Each structure stands twice: as C-alpha cells, then as structure tokens.
Amino acid sequence: AQSVTQPDARVTVSEGASLQLRCKYSYSGTPYLFWYVQYPRQGLQLLLKYYSGDPVVQGVNGFEAEFSKSNSSFHLRKASVHWSDSAVYFCVLGSSNTNKVVFGTGTRLQVLP
C-alpha cells in the first residue's frame, strides 16, 4: 500500500529565512513524487516532480526537493522565502503501475513579514 506522511501540519517562518517542509513516503515499487502548492481559494498547482535520476530536482519560484531512497523522503526546500509563499503544500506519491496518486495531509506555511 502507498502512503505519504507530512509530519508538520503548520510551519511558520520569517520572510527571508530558509525553509524545509518534510515528506516521508511508503511504497515498495518505484515512486513518482510531486510537490503541489495550494493558494487560498485555488486548486493545486505543480511545484516540481521527481521520477528518476538526479535526486535534487528544481521547481518553480526557487523551490527544490531532494529524493532519498534510503530515508524514503522527499523534502521540499527553499533558500529564502517570500510572504507570497504562504500557502498549503502537498506531497504526492504516484505509483508505477496505476493511475492513482496519494496525497499527504498538507503543510500550511505561514511566512511572517
């Protein structure tokens, strides 16, 4: 069975600070991993995705994520956050043999000015 855990429901950082949002997954096959962002009253938008290759993947707006097979993790990072990054971030796991994707419960990021 597939599962995704985002252990932090809320994260608060100051503008300009660095950020890490944690994501752990459980899946016996080849994982396809995504980070999505949801701004208020909007649908989800793709930030970045990992299929294979370089474990560090770059996304939009300065976000990057690092895949670790040994730790079953796919943490999201940003070197310097902006107030406009305040949103809910979802880690998502896709399987290699179905069209189903599994969502984490999301991390609400608040960036203080």
Add this chain to the structure above:
Amino acid sequence: DMKVTQMPRYLIKRMGENVLLECGQDMSHETMYWYRQDPGLGLQLIYISYDVDSNSEGDIPKGYRVSRKKREHFSLILDSAKTNQTSVYFCASSPGTANTEVFFGKGTRLTVV
C-alpha cells in the same frame, strides 16, 4: 490554454436534495478524478475515470456516483445529500499515466444544511 473548469464554485443545498457537480477539461486527458478536501485530511479520492464510461471507485465512494459520457466532461452526483458531505470538491485530469502532472480545477465549495 490548459484548463480544468468546475461549475459551480459555490453551492448550498438542503439535506436530502440531489447535487450535480460538473467538470470539464480542454486537454483531451484520458484520466479524470474527483477528490474532496477536508481540514486535516488532505485530498481523498472519490472516483477515478480512465475514459468514457470507464469509472472506478476511489477511497471514499459511498454516497457518490459519477458520469462520464464525453472525454472532456466528468460529473459527480450526490443523490440525497447529507450534511457530512459538506466539503470542497476538486476535479482533476491527467494524460493517463502515474508519472505525469495532474491538473486541478479551482474547486467547488458545497455546503449541505
């Protein structure tokens, strides 16, 4: 312009009434989804459709049914709505493999009173 469109965006219904949520996409995607989003639970898959008249239950199908008569349209039906179906409903679509981006609509906020 790649888009998933949901109608209506906001809906208030009385308990026991029937509810129809509509979704359209202009990308000719094979796969479409209906999710509901509740605080602290992330997105839960209600139904997935692999193409016209090829629908499968997701993780929480009870109380819902779907219809897909055209590839670009996917409807969610609540027969005799219940108060615990108050939620935000998201429609999404993807080209049809697990390693591709899922495109989301902006959501429909349904309140059942």
